[in-house]
Amino acid sequence: MTEVNMDSTASSTSNAATTVLQATGLHRTYRMGRVEVPVLRGVDLQVQEGEWLCVLGSSGSGKSTLLHQLGDLDRPDRGHIAWRGRSLTEMRRRERETYRNRAIGFVFQSYHLMPELNVLENVMVASMVGHDPFAWRSMRAEASARAEELLDAFGLGHRFEHRPAELSGGERQRVAMARALVNGPDVVLADEPTGNLDTKTGDGILDVLAERHRLGLSMVMVTHDPTIAARADRVVKMVDGVVVEETLST
Amino acid sequence: MYALLLAFRYLRTRMIPLVAIGAVGLCVALVVVVVGVMSGFLHQMEKAGKSLIGDVVVTNGLRGLPDPEGFIAELKQNESIAAATPLVDTFATIRMPYDEVRGVQVWGIDPDSFDEVTGFAQTLHWTPEGSGTDWSEQDFRRDLSPELLMGLEAEGRALARVEADGTVRPGICLGLEISIGNKRNNEGTYDPINRWFMPIQEPVVLTTIPPETLNTTPEPVSIAFAPVNEFSSGLFMIDKERVFVPLAEARRMTNMTPAEEVDEEGLPTGKVFPARSSKILIRGNGLPEAQVREIVDAAYRRWAEREGYAINPMIFRVQTWRENQASFLQPVENERELMRTLFSLVYLVCAGLVLAIFHAIVTEKTRDIGVLRALGATRPGIAMIFVQYGVVIGILGAILGVLLGWVVVHNIALINQAIGDPPMAAVFVLGAVGLVGLWRFASGFRSGFLAPRVLGTGLMLVGFGLGAAIWYIKANGLSRVIWDPAVYYFAEPPNRMDWWTALTTAIGAVVFSVVGAVFPAARAADVDPVEALRHD
Numbered sequence: 054m055t056e057v058n059m060d061s062t063a064s065s066t067s068n069a070a071t072t073v074l075q076a077t078g079l080h081r082t083y084r085m086g087r088v089e090v091p092v093l094r095g096v097d098l099q100v101q102e103g104e105w106l107c108v109l110g111s112s113g114s115g116k117s118t119l120l121h122q123l124g125d126l127d128r129p130d131r132g133h134i135a136w137r138g139r140s141l142t143e144m145r146r147r148e149r150e151t152y153r154n155r156a157i158g159f160v161f162q163s164y165h166l167m168p169e170l171n172v173l174e175n176v177m178v179a180s181m182v183g184h185d186p187f188a189w190r191s192m193r194a195e196a197s198a199r200a201e202e203l204l205d206a207f208g209l210g211h212r213f214e215h216r217p218a219e220l221s222g223g224e225r226q227r228v229a230m231a232r233a234l235v236n237g238p239d240v241v242l243a244d245e246p247t248g249n250l251d252t253k254t255g256d257g258i259l260d261v262l263a264e265r266h267r268l269g270l271s272m273v274m275v276t277h278d279p280t281i282a283a284r285a286d287r288v289v290k291m292v293d294g295v296v297v298e299e300t301l302s303t
Numbered sequence: 304m305y306a307l308l309l310a311f312r313y314l315r316t317r318m319i320p321l322v323a324i325g326a327v328g329l330c331v332a333l334v335v336v337v338v339g340v341m342s343g344f345l346h347q348m349e350k351a352g353k354s355l356i357g358d359v360v361v362t363n364g365l366r367g368l369p370d371p372e373g374f375i376a377e378l379k380q381n382e383s384i385a386a387a388t389p390l391v392d393t394f395a396t397i398r399m400p401y402d403e404v405r406g407v408q409v410w411g412i413d414p415d416s417f418d419e420v421t422g423f424a425q426t427l428h429w430t431p432e433g434s435g436t437d438w439s440e441q442d443f444r445r446d447l448s449p450e451l452l453m454g455l456e457a458e459g460r461a462l463a464r465v466e467a468d469g470t471v472r473p474g475i476c477l478g479l480e481i482s483i484g485n486k487r488n489n490e491g492t493y494d495p496i497n498r499w500f501m502p503i504q505e506p507v508v509l510t511t512i513p514p515e516t517l518n519t520t521p522e523p524v525s526i527a528f529a530p531v532n533e534f535s536s537g538l539f540m541i542d543k544e545r546v547f548v549p550l551a552e553a554r555r556m557t558n559m560t561p562a563e564e565v566d567e568e569g570l571p572t573g574k575v576f577p578a579r580s581s582k583i584l585i586r587g588n589g590l591p592e593a594q595v596r597e598i599v600d601a602a603y604r605r606w607a608e609r610e611g612y613a614i615n616p617m618i619f620r621v622q623t624w625r626e627n628q629a630s631f632l633q634p635v636e637n638e639r640e641l642m643r644t645l646f647s648l649v650y651l652v653c654a655g656l657v658l659a660i661f662h663a664i665v666t667e668k669t670r671d672i673g674v675l676r677a678l679g680a681t682r683p684g685i686a687m688i689f690v691q692y693g694v695v696i697g698i699l700g701a702i703l704g705v706l707l708g709w710v711v712v713h714n715i716a717l718i719n720q721a722i723g724d725p726p727m728a729a730v731f732v733l734g735a736v737g738l739v740g741l742w743r744f745a746s747g748f749r750s751g752f753l754a755p756r757v758l759g760t761g762l763m764l765v766g767f768g769l770g771a772a773i774w775y776i777k778a779n780g781l782s783r784v785i786w787d788p789a790v791y792y793f794a795e796p797p798n799r800m801d802w803w804t805a806l807t808t809a810i811g812a813v814v815f816s817v818v819g820a821v822f823p824a825a826r827a828a829d830v831d832p833v834e835a836l837r838h839d
Contacts, residue, residue, distance in 0.1 A: 121833050124677065126676065126677055126832045126833050126836070127831075127832075127833045146681075150679045150680070150681050151679060152679075153676075153677065153678065153679035154678060154679025155679070159677045161674075161836065164679075165670060165673070165836065167309070167312075167671050167674065168316075169306070169307075169309065169312035169315075169316045170312060170315060174308065177673075178305050178308075179678045179679075181304045181308070182305050182675060182678045182679050182684070183304035183679055184304070184306045186305075186307070189304040190322045218649065232678075259471045262482070284723070
């Protein structure tokens with residue numbers, strides 16, 4: 054079984070040394086009955102090491118689809134995505150699964166926590182997914198410590214045993230962030246992470262992400278809110294499936 | 304690891320898997336109970352069959368076997384043979400003291416050696432407690448003096464009665480169902496009726512016609528016997544038809560006594576034919592029956608050749624008890640296998656149930672599947688959640704089913720009694736259920752909700768309806784146990800747990816639960832993660 058080398062120092066040299074993710078000419082069209090709906094129409098994008106990139110766009114602009122493409126949840130009709138210089142389309146299925154598990158961390162607008170699992174298990178499940186039962190046995194303690202450390206850092210040290218239904222929206226999103234980070238990914242892909250939260254709670258979530266960003270985490274955040282985008286290092290604006298504008302934060 | 308964790312969590316936090324477990328459990332219990340009862344029935348028949356004739360039977364048609372005592376004396380030299388006994392088997396009419404005449408099967412036996420082979424003494428009914436058949440709590444024999452019972456036991460063991468003047472009368476031991484003096488009750492034991500029970504002084508008379516012999520016209524032979532005891536083999540059809548008499552008397556009735564040879568003119572030649580018997584019953588010394596049969600067969604052929612007795616291969620048989628009783632046992636064994644096959648269809652029910660339930664669960668958990676795919680879960684990994692879920696449901700259902708089956712099989716007599724003749728308390732319990740239904744209906748009526756009204760109506764129908772039916776049945780004396788010991792072969796429904804069937808059924812339930820889970824699991828694995836994450 055071939056595994057993706059997750060050691061960032063092993064990435065290709067030259068310009069790709071600082072480019073974690075690169076999308077080139079992405080096209081994606083969905084079919085709705087007999088109607089074809091082009092959602093991405095030639096998107097080019099680069100995510101640099103340690104960069105906070107915001108994709109700003111209105112509903113239907115294709116920003117969530119772009120995020121799904123970057124996270125390998127969907128595949129482009131044309132174009133390709135490269136992770137540290139290596140095309141995802143060249144990877145075998147098992148490698149791409151490992152890519153999703155270790156190189157990428159997803160944060161969703163609706164948290165998507167599993168209601169049957171408690172807080173700690175919801176975080177640890179990301180580690181479990183990446184290991185077979187025998188390997189898991191030997192690294193369970195390490196994964197548990199990592200999950201507890203993250204939850205403590207996010208102010209949820211007293212909530213390990215609680216179920217998602219017993220948490221507030223902000224707490225749930227912090228659990229989801231801990232789940233995204235527990236495997237130490239290269240890039241966090243966040244899809245409207247504050248979309249379901251009030252302003253104050255949303256700001257708290259962004260503060261937590263900003264803190265992680267300061268520690269060197271790369272992030273691609275999708276939002277329709279310009280005030281949130283203003284906190285990113287770089288903002289690309291999407292309209293009708295194409296990038297129409299790119300701005301650097303001052 | 305996550306697959307197992309989620310499988311267990313889905314199990315603990317959902318109601319529907321419990322329904323699946325219950326359904327699988329009921330399917331397994333159904334097979335375990337049905338096959339268990341059939342196996343128990345077969346086992347009881349086999350046990351009775353073996354205890355009635357020992358391990359091996361030697362027969363030679365109606366002509367019988369010459370000099371069985373001579374052969375037995377030689378056979379017993381073989382250390383593989385524990386006991387052997389000659390037996391005369393014929394039919395006769397019996398005249399009972401209350402002037403009833405009917406047909407019976409007569410077994411002429413030597414009580415001591417017959418007991419060594421078959422445990423005959425253990426089947427005697429009129430004995431002190433502990434030495435013969437089992438006693439019930441209400442047993443009539445408790446009213447009889449131990450001295451009387453000891454005397455009857457001794458007479459039964461000897462098949463003879465010593466009169467006050469010292470004369471010895473041949474005794475007869477009747478099957479318990481032959482006389483009108485005993486009636487099997489619902490407990491499976493016997494109550495004396497018609498004022499005719501032990502000890503009985505009046506004789507019973509057996510009349511038979513012996514087989515035709517050269518130059519003689521068969522004349523009916525009638526012999527009066529003293530009824531010394533009764534026996535209970537546990538098999539109704541045996542107890543209803545068979546009587547035991549001394550071997551010598553049976554030989555007289557069948558012309559199997561020693562006889563002088565006569566020439567063509569009917570004049571004695573001086574040669575004496577020894578006494579004969581219809582059969583020889585043999586018990587081995589713990590060896591398998593087939594091996595005992597081979598030993599006996601070889602021994603008999605050697606002995607007959609040496610003694611000059613011809614063997615007619617068309618009628619001479621050395622059979623194990625199972626071969627001898629094949630016509631009796633085989634249909635039951637076939638029925639059991641038929642039942643096992645037919646009831647194995649419940650596996651399909653298991654698979655169908657699990658499939659339907661898992662289909663619903665996969666639909667419900669689609670978003671979780673999307674999340675797991677986003678976290679890097681493989682398609683086989685997703686499928687394994689549901690396959691392992693199926694395994695867990697199958698295992699728990701199988702365990703539940705085996706336990707339920709075990710409880711039912713072990714308490715089948717109690718359940719049989721409770722269903723056939725429920726206690727009055729059941730009426731009150733069902734009445735209470737009906738009242739709860741009334742309360743639920745009323746509360747639903749007040750709140751306007753439909754579900755409590757439907758539930759209340761159901762409870763009222765079950766509680767009041769069944770309660771009224773039971774009250775009516777009891778009030779009018781219509782109670783009737785399903786397994787009526789007065790009718791069936793055995794006093795109690797068989798309660799033998801067939802563990803092999805339980806094991807195979809349990810494994811089958813697990814396998815078919817997994818089969819039911821495989822398609823929904825594959826569907827789950829193929830869920831488009833983007834669509835799944837949008838699923839609400």
